[in-house]
Amino acid sequence: xxxxxxxxxxxxxxxxxxxxxxxxxxxxxxxxxxxxxxxxxxxxxxxxxxxxxxxxxxxxxxxxxxxxxxxxxxxxxxxxxxxxxxxxxxxxxxxxxxxxxxxxxxxxxxxxxxxxxxxxxxxxxxxxxxxxxxxxxxxxxxxxxxxxxxxxxxxxxxxxxxxxxxxxxxxxxxxxxxx
Amino acid sequence: xxxxxxxxxxxxxxxxxxxxxxxxxxxxxxxxxxxxxxxxxxxxxxxxxxxxxxxxxxxxxxxxxxxxxxxxxxxxxxxxxxxxxxxxxxxxxxxxxxxxxxxxxxxxxxxxxxxxxxxxxxxxxxxxxxxxxxxxxxxxxxxxxxxxxxxxxxxxxxxxxxxxxxxxxxxxxxxxxxx
DNA sequence: ACCTGAACACCGTTCAAGT
DNA sequence: ACCTGAACACCGTTCAAGT
Numbered sequence: 001x002x003x004x005x006x007x008x009x010x011x012x013x014x015x016x017x018x019x020x021x022x023x024x025x026x027x028x029x030x031x032x033x034x035x036x037x038x039x040x041x042x043x044x045x046x047x048x049x050x051x052x053x054x055x056x057x058x059x060x061x062x063x064x065x066x067x068x069x070x071x072x073x074x075x076x077x078x079x080x081x082x083x084x085x086x087x088x089x090x091x092x093x094x095x096x097x098x099x100x101x102x103x104x105x106x107x108x109x110x111x112x113x114x115x116x117x118x119x120x121x122x123x124x125x126x127x128x129x130x131x132x133x134x135x136x137x138x139x140x141x142x143x144x145x146x147x148x149x150x151x152x153x154x155x156x157x158x159x160x161x162x163x164x165x166x167x168x169x170x171x172x173x174x175x176x177x178x179x
Numbered sequence: 180x181x182x183x184x185x186x187x188x189x190x191x192x193x194x195x196x197x198x199x200x201x202x203x204x205x206x207x208x209x210x211x212x213x214x215x216x217x218x219x220x221x222x223x224x225x226x227x228x229x230x231x232x233x234x235x236x237x238x239x240x241x242x243x244x245x246x247x248x249x250x251x252x253x254x255x256x257x258x259x260x261x262x263x264x265x266x267x268x269x270x271x272x273x274x275x276x277x278x279x280x281x282x283x284x285x286x287x288x289x290x291x292x293x294x295x296x297x298x299x300x301x302x303x304x305x306x307x308x309x310x311x312x313x314x315x316x317x318x319x320x321x322x323x324x325x326x327x328x329x330x331x332x333x334x335x336x337x338x339x340x341x342x343x344x345x346x347x348x349x350x351x352x353x354x355x356x357x358x
Numbered sequence: 359a360c361c362t363g364a365a366c367a368c369c370g371t372t373c374a375a376g377t
Numbered sequence: 378a379c380c381t382g383a384a385c386a387c388c389g390t391t392c393a394a395g396t
Contacts, residue, residue, distance in 0.1 A: 010378090029288055035370060045381050050371070099288065105338055106285040109208055109278065122339075145352030148345065149332050156331025159284055160301075166327065173324030177356055189359090214389060224362050229390070 014052050017042055018062045025063055026096070030103040057111045060103065064117055067097055068124075083136045087171055091154060095167075098158040105159070125151050138178055146178055193231050196221055197241045204242055205275070209282040236290045239282065243296055246276055247303075262315045263354055270333060270346060277337040284338070304330050317357055325357055 020041045024033040035056060039046040053059045071093055080086040094101070104121075107114040129150050133143045153174060157167045199220045203212040214235060218225040232238045250272055259265040273280070283300075286293040308329050312322045332353060336346045 013379095031285075032289065034368080036368090046369095047371075047373090047382085048380055051379065056370070102284050102288065105281050106210075109281065110211065142352075145348055148336070148341070148349035149328065149353055152335025152339070152349070153328050153331045156335050157327070160331070162327070169324055170327035170331070173321075174328055192360095213387080215387090225388095226363085226390075226392090227361055230360065235389070 010052075014062070015066075017049065017052055017059070018066050021059055022063045022067065025060070025103070026099055029099050030060060030107075057107060057114055060107065061113055061117055064100065064104065064121075067100065068121070083132055084172075084175055086132060087154075087175070088168070091157065091167060091171065094154070094158050095161075098161060101155060101159050122151065125154075133178065136178070150174065189231075193241070194245075196228065196231055196238070197245050200238055201242045201246065204239070204282070205278055208278050209239060209286075236286060236293055239286065240292055240296055243279065243283065243300075246279065247300070262311055263351075265311060266333075266350055266354070267347070270336065270350065273333070273337050274340075277340060280334060280338050301330065304333075312357065315357070329353065329357075 017038070021033070021038055024038055024041060028037075035049055036046045038059075039049055042049075049059070053062065074093070075090075078089070080089065104114060104118055108118045109115075126147055129147055130143055133146060133150075134140060138146065153170060157170060162170070196217070200212070200217055203217055203220060207216075214228055215225045217238075218228055221228075228238070232241065253272070254269075257268070259268065283293060283297055287297045288294075305326055308326055309322055312325060312329075313319060317325065332349060336349060341349070
């Protein structure tokens, strides 16, 4: 996309803003991060942010996309020996940005673009779980029934911030029963 | 609690406000319901609400409590022939106020009283599911492992507003495997 | 005791103006 | 093209004043 130096600079600035927003959204939360605070963290006037992003929700979408992209990158760079290891790794990764999960669910109701992103995200999760379950030897006919249980349990564990031990126990209960 | 006429009037007014807030929170959502809109809906000045409730979160807590109370009342007035029927009934009841579920999860992070209410609510759900699972003949040793899976799946189905058929399928997958 | 008008602090966003 | 100061609309909340 970025053709000339000007485009590259603009892209770099966008990336810088998204990085700062990512840090603040996770540290303070989306609602608690004001555009003013984000602006000072980047060293710019609040309204300057609106030259790069139409509004706060588009900024959220950019943060979500970049988070998912780096998650995917890390995933590809790893080898997993078992279904368990795979699932727990994913759990730990997502736990680091669990406040984003809650934020998405809150904004889905009021923002159409966020709702679309949320749908796409779940399609991705579904595809991943289907692959994992089939890989683990679950009969394809039974997969569809378990899909939502797996996804929702995982998401619930994140948004409720359960201690690692409890999350482990719940995921284990699921796994031993399915496989 | 209400001793004399004055207390009764005050309690009645509080109940009226809570009822109006309940309707608006469910119809429009918590964030999208301004104190001003709620005030006009009750026919009073916005700041009058602060004579009855310290802030918007306390109003939310009152709505949550009243919702839970009437749910409990309805529950007691019913007979359930099976675990399935019981669970689906609960699902349908909670679906009617699913936006409150999302709101609670969003406010838990920032409001201590809401966090306490949320903890109490999950204790209640845990107790209920334990009772149901034992009733259904699940070995007590296995109950604790399934508890969180049941709770989180139920909550996830609500907050994601899945169509009835899909929710039915997920809950059925859980039930047939557990029992 | 109960209610209100006016005001405050804050926040997302816009706009006209600068370079 | 990129950035800013000033302003706008809105919202939760407070406060002094009314009855």
